[in-house]
Amino acid sequence: MYHCSLRIRICGGDVMLENALRSVMPREHFEHIFTVDFCPDGADCRDLAHDDVIFLNAGQAESLPGIRRATKAEAVIILVAPAGLAANPSEEFWTQIDDIWTGPHTPAALAFRFAKLLDGLKLKRDVRLTQLYLDTIIDTTPSLVWIKDVKGAHLKVNESFCRTVGKSKRDIEGRGHYYIWDLKKEEYEKGEYVCLETDVVVMEEGKTRVFDEIVKSKQGMRQFKTWKSPLFDDDGRIMGTVGIALDVTNLASLSAELELLLRSLPFAVLIADAEDRVVNVNEKFREFFDVADEVALDENCRIWREKALAEGRLVRVEGREELRWEHNGREMLLDVQEQAILDVFSHRIGTIVIFRDVTLEREFERRLARNANTDTLTGLYNRRYFYERVRSGVTEGAEGLLYMDLDNFKAVNDRCGHQAGDHVLVTVAGLLREICPEALTARLGGDEFVLYLRDHPLDFLIRKAGQLVELMRETFGNSEMLRDLSPSIGIVRSEEPGLTLDELIRRADAAMYTAKRGRLGYCVYEPGLENPPDDDRGADRPYRSGR
Known part of the structure; x- marks a missing residue:
């Protein structure tokens, strides 16, 4: 989680020491940054302030005072000396150094001692981070948190505790209950409103207990729901307690608070205990599932769910559980969320099902999806959905396409108005569905339509195109304003592997324009249609068409 760059300075140019230190692998989350110099005088070594570990040789012992002044307080200074020091060090010497590695030195011995030093530094860093984690966690907890020793002195409290009693951590830590809560010593010794008995119970039983406690404070009487647990040392002896308290003064009890919350929720809620016994349901739950007021709250939650859900249908939708349920003659869709209820020690104490x-x-989601994928006017699929649905890559197998454009549609719009044009487009959409219901049909824009079919022979595509031409001419021929309308359809069928959808449409478009130029009704794509002759007569053309 963290990363630490350990800056190591080797003074004096000891090659064996340097090689031995470099041979030791950094500990997890650490990296080593070595600096090798002679550092003749600590007073001149201003860059020592960034070092974490400094190795000196015996000749630099006299520079210790200046070196220590130049380093940060937590820096480790180690003197690497021969078998004995040349002089008897003073008492000040021992206060300025952290360790002495005396000889005779070998690479293995130096590496071993350095490894032990690294273990100690990592442990120190981990302890400091653990303390930081603990302080951060309890200080961000809105409940009151405290740790006491066996005598009742507060060893640690969180910010919420300080705000409640109106004192700082420095004032609180190490002090007893009567001082913290501003009680007279006589009141404290009587044990009334001071939680003494519950502390004793927890230490005697040696397990977590939950209490309803009333405490006297500057703000008057306060009611707390408290969770208290014993703390054990390495020998299994109780060395204190840890407590967490939730201020429920403004509610008669947590049960009333829960009832108030449940009644205000617009969801059906079931709460079960750690043994899966139903302990509470709200009014919305009774309404949804027609549960009588006298429902047996001790009933097993799992058994109840199996019986109740047997009347409905539980399905999984995108990782969620949803229940199809009939209520008052209306089918409902219920999102089912089940969550374990954990206490402050992360122990499961129950389950809530919403x-x-x-x-x-x-x-609404279905309508949004439908609106995003369909053409608003005709109800056919739109261009975006057509491309996504058919494929995002290349074709595979036999595919057919009918690409249709309406001749003289712009004239209808100009002469009769856009309302008439819209009516034409809606009518065309209905005819496409009627003639070719098996096709994926889309309006690409304006008066352009496309029908996509898989695994149908060319004769089938030609027959469908002919039916469309005949039916549309018959439909619009009865109207004085619309009789000039007629479709031009380009037909393409391909079994070429790797042919892209854009290429398929381009070929169908070429065939459609050939049909439009000759007023042929429809035309089957064949190579060469992309480059029509100048005369446009259509004689001896390499395509099949129909009127």
Whole structure:
């Protein structure tokens, strides 16, 4: 989680020492940055302030005072000396150095001692981070948190505790209850409103207990729901307690708070205990599942769910559980969320199951998806969905395409107005669905339509195109304003592997324009249609068409 760059300075140019230190692998989350110099005088070594570990040789012992002044307080200074020091060090000497590695030195011995030093530094860093984690966690907890020794002195408290009693951590830590809560010593010794008995119970039983406690404070009487647990040392002896308290003064009890919360929720809620016994349901739950007021709250939650859900249908939608349920003659769609209830020690103490009516929400999502994928006017698929649905890559197998454009449609719009044009487009969409219901049909824009079919022979495509031409001419021929309307359809069928959709459409478009130029109704794509002759007569053309 963290990263530490350990800056190591080797003074004096000891090659064996340097090689031995470099041979030791950094500990997890650490990297080593070595600096090798002679550092003749600590007073001149201003860059020592960034070093974490400094190795000196015996000749530099006299520079210790200056070196220590130049380093940061937590820096480790080690003197690498021969078998004995040349002089008897003074008491000040021992206060300025952290360790002496006396000889005779070998690479293995130096590496071993350096490894032990690294272990100690890592342990120190991990302890400091653990303390930081603990302080951060308890200080961000809105409940009151404290740790006491066996005598009742507060060893650690969080910010919420300080705010409640109106004192700082420095004032609180190490002090007893009566001082912290501003009680008279006589009141404290009587044991009334001071939680003494519950502390004793927890230490005697040696397990976590939950209490309802009333405490006297500057703000008056306060009611807390407290969780208290014993703390054990390495020998298994109780060395204190840890407590967490939730201020419930403004509610008669946590049960009333829960009832208030449940009644205000617009969801059906079931709460079970650690043994899966139903302990509470709200009014919305009773309404959804027609549960009588006298429902047996001790019933097993799992058994109840199996019986109740047997009447509905539980499905999984994108990783969620949803229940199709009939209520008052209306089918509901309920989102089912089940969550374990954990206490402050992460022990599971129950389960909450929430059933949320998402019928309208899912219908709205379906409408959004439909609006995003379909053409608003005709109800056919739009260009975006057509491309996504057919494929994002290349074709595989036999594929057919009918690409259609309406001749003289612009004239209808100009002469009769856009409302008439819209009516034409809606009518065409209906005819496409009627003639070719098996096709994926889309309006690409304007008066351009496309029908996509897989695994149909060319004769089938030609027959469908002919039916469309005949039916549309018959439909619009009865109208004085629309009789000039007629379709031009380009037909393409391909079994070429790797042919892209854009290429398929381009070929169909070429065939469609050939049909439009000759007023042929439809035309089957063949190579060469992309480059029509100048005369446009259509004689001896390499294509099949139909009127």
